[in-house]
Amino acid sequence: MFIRRLPKFEYHAPESIEGAINLKLTYGEDGRYIAGGTDLLIAMKKREVTPHHLISLSNIDTLKGISMADDGGIRIGAMTTLGEIERSELVKRYATPLWDAVDVMASTQIRHLATIGGNLCSAVPSADSAPPLIALRAFLKILGPSGEKTVPVENFFKGPKETVLNGEEILTSILIPKVDENSGGCYRKLMRRKAMDLAIVGVAAWIKLDQEKKRCIDARVALGAVAPTPIRVEEVEKRLIGSIIDETSIGEAAKIAGTQCRPITDIRASAEYRCSMVEVFTKRAVLGAMDRIMAG
Amino acid sequence: MKTYSVVGKSVERTDARIKVTGQAYYAGDLTAPGMLHGKILRSPLAHGRILNIDTSKAKALPGVMAVITGRDFPGIPFGTRPDIRDQLPMPITKVHHFGEGVAAVAAVDEDTAEEALDLIKVDYEELPVVLTAEDALAPGAPLVNEFKNSNIAYASDFMFGDVEKGFKEAYYIKEEKFSSQRVSVGFIEPHACLAQVDSTGRILLQGSKQSPYITWRHMCRALDIPLSKMRIVNPFVGGGFSGKHDPFDVDFAAVRLAQITGRPVKIVLNYDEVLAAYRQRNAMDAKLRIGVKKNGEITALYAENILEGGPISGIGPFNIYYFGAFLNIPYKIPAIEYHGKLVYSNRAPCGTVRGQEIVLAQFCIDSLLHMVGEDLGIDQVELRAINAVPSNWVCANGIVVDVSGLSECIEKASEKIGWKESRKEKKEGRGIGFSCASHPSGPRLGGHFGSAVMLKLLEDGQVIITQGATEIGQGSNTVFCQMAAEELGLPFEYIIQGVSDSDTTIFDSGMFGDRATYWDGNATIAAARDLKKQLAEIVAPSLNAKPEEIEFENKRVFVRGEPARGMDWLQAVRKAYYEKGAPLYGRGNWAALDIDIVDWKTGKGNLVHGLDFIATAIEVAVDRETGQVELIKAVHGDDAGQPINPAMLEGQVNGGSAHMSGHALWEESLYDEKGRVLNYSWRDYKQPTAMDAPEYHVEHIHTHDPYGPFGAKGAGEASSCSTIAAIANGIYDAIGVRIKELPITPEKILKGLKEKEGK
């Protein structure tokens, strides 16, 4: 009912991924990876989970940092904090929608602790980093006892608080492909407050225009907080691809988005309000993306 | 007029550095040798009979030192007034709201205490819940409070002037209904305390208390001990806003557990407990009818107000009284009829919040006034100016307004917000709303009601001040140090703030109603004069002067008009200490004796001094697609008499406004059909952040109150009263949608827009 004391646990801080995986193999269900702890410790105080062993990923340097890959894409280590992402010129320039998201996540203090890996692995429907990463066509690198795999972000979520990660697997990094010419993206989040608030609706849009910057030749639109997981809305993308991006096409695409979401009514907003806001925010995200293409 | 050297200056707060560097100790930071930790078991039901509480397993847990329930107290109910003693330290026969404390544990550490709570077994018989005023007043409704055989906790009916005549004279009459939601109080520091009992049985309580006197009185009554058996020391307090006047289960449990174990016991709540189970503002259902002449002059007002206040009366009678009696200000209303009712329910118990229920009354009145202005085509600023209470005004109920700067407040606010320009060229989705308000500087209560200050003169010339008022973040300590320094002719740094301790200070009757600056300020001046008088008598002979001729200025003591004929302050102090063997105290007390005592029955009389006035103008932007409201700019024309510390005064004015913007737009404590609170976390209870606050401007309107210290009036609560209607009116101005049910949520705005377009 009420928040409780943090239950007792043993804290492990391995310095390598292998070490972490081995600890997880040892403790199984009774062990849990911990990154910034901003989701996990609260869940433990609420007794939603009560692992007796916390395996910290904080001492594993290879999981940290933001860099540009040889192919021009961006690699973000799973243990990179939201604060580091917020301050990164690379992200701001080449993965702008993700920068939009961290800019409006939580507070300065939380962003100092919280990691992007933790945000994705918690897998709540309102995770702000997910829609922009889906729109940016990002991939996740995952390492487990049986080796490495790569999963597109849109396929990572299975349900509320559920991902494709199994058992000992660790999310190691996020790969964002090189930005195409004449493309741009934007994330827009609806909150009640201007800070320290979860998304009522989050929409990320990425648009690619032809050489003349006239017709849309590719598009990605993803929604947060309006379905059991963050979702990609291909019907919306289809309406945009091949069209001139104008009031009509944006309006129609936004309408489609409003029908694609499956939100719930809760104390934060009614399902009806959320659906109509998906429409509004799809419009705004697409317009935001267009502005950036035109400006850049 | 005299020019001041310390008063009127924005000196640094006495506690600024200590707080900013994290060195201020709040109740939760305190420790004592052998200290135990307490925790409280809470009811999962909003209404239920307690059939049995089995604490045996908890008591048997190693490390648990004591477990108590309501039965461990004498069973004496307490309350604000003799006729509403309707609450117990902890419940005995039934639980009344979700999260009510039913048992408490003291253990060697917090983990053990929490584990013990799991071992306490409570058998309840679930009872039907009363959630709203309508539920409470329905025929055959379940009774909420076991000490009362009705769900009506309190009622008042006031009649000021000839209402029938007033409405007859009206050219236009408008009637509307308004409602408001349950909101939490909004201080930062959750309830916490440390209780100790010495070998004689004397209790020491150090808690996060706004009004230690109220806590002290109620606790001693309910514990059945004389006042002298308990000492209260107030540590730093992290905000009160009227949510920390009375004692809670936290305080009672800590004391009782300390008595039983003989060891200090500390209890610190988590904020979710505060949001779920402690003081909130009443929910209101009101109906107002106003009559005006063609030019907008108000001729009469009729108001019905039902407050739903949870299972206890608390200070609810005050809320009913304040709502009704202060309908007389800030506008000239010749005739008023008022019917107020406080009803019990199974929601969290209510106190009040900053501004009392003048906040709600003013939301209604100024919303209604705006509507009248729209209907009659009268400019909103003119409408307020024409009705503004002037100086030397006698209200319909007998309140005498000595000095009012309201007209100037209105003028300055409208000028600064750019009202006239905004009428010429209206920006899409933008609007400006106005509201005025007035708040008195403390009422005269029955029982103890005066303020006392003591100045202790130190050998090195510095002075320690202790006063009955308590510092809860509002800055009162700083203000009294300024006043003492001014009156003694000393620099601000010479005055040291002493401890707030019931053994050495006489606590004020309570810290509410903008009273401290005014009442304790006057007592400070009296104490300084007393000290000067004693020093003058010592110094005068050596200066060949009479004591009445001695002046104190610039750290000097000298004969009036002849600054050279004197000595340094320190020399005078040494003279007292070393030559006369006279270490000195200056003592002062003050009470407004020429005002009438609170008249609960009629609401009549000259009830207050020092009415502070405000005119608030708020510019808002409304997003027509999302229904979201952004506060752009807020201007307050504020008459607090002589500002003692302008920067702190601005903090109070803007703080009160920011606070109520939460009540206007974001905050609401939600309950399910069984009375369980749904949003008792900061994540889901939407108190605004600094990012949500508009740009603020305060225009100080200097007036001189004839009774206030240095001409000052109380401050800080008027802006709470003027903010909500200003926002509601601004929204109407922006998009033509009138919301009369708080909070004004995006969904309500979109619904309003739809309805408007459907027409």
Ligand SMILES: Cc1cc2nc3c(=O)[nH]c(=O)nc-3n(C[C@H](O)[C@H](O)[C@H](O)COP(=O)(O)OP(=O)(O)OC[C@H]3O[C@@H](n4cnc5c(N)ncnc54)[C@H](O)[C@@H]3O)c2cc1C
């Ligand atoms: C006050 C507050 C405000 C917040 N505001 C927002 C907001 O605006 N938007 C938002 O989206 N979220 C918000 N959050 C939620 C939270 O801060 C974020 O989800 C954060 O990014 C989680 O990261 P973390 O490093 O703290 O994760 P942790 O709590 O350490 O971990 C979360 C989960 O992921 C697992 N995990 C972590 N890293 C890995 C990995 N590399 N591989 C495998 N599993 C892993 C953990 O085992 C755990 O189950 C807020 C939280 C708080 C307390």
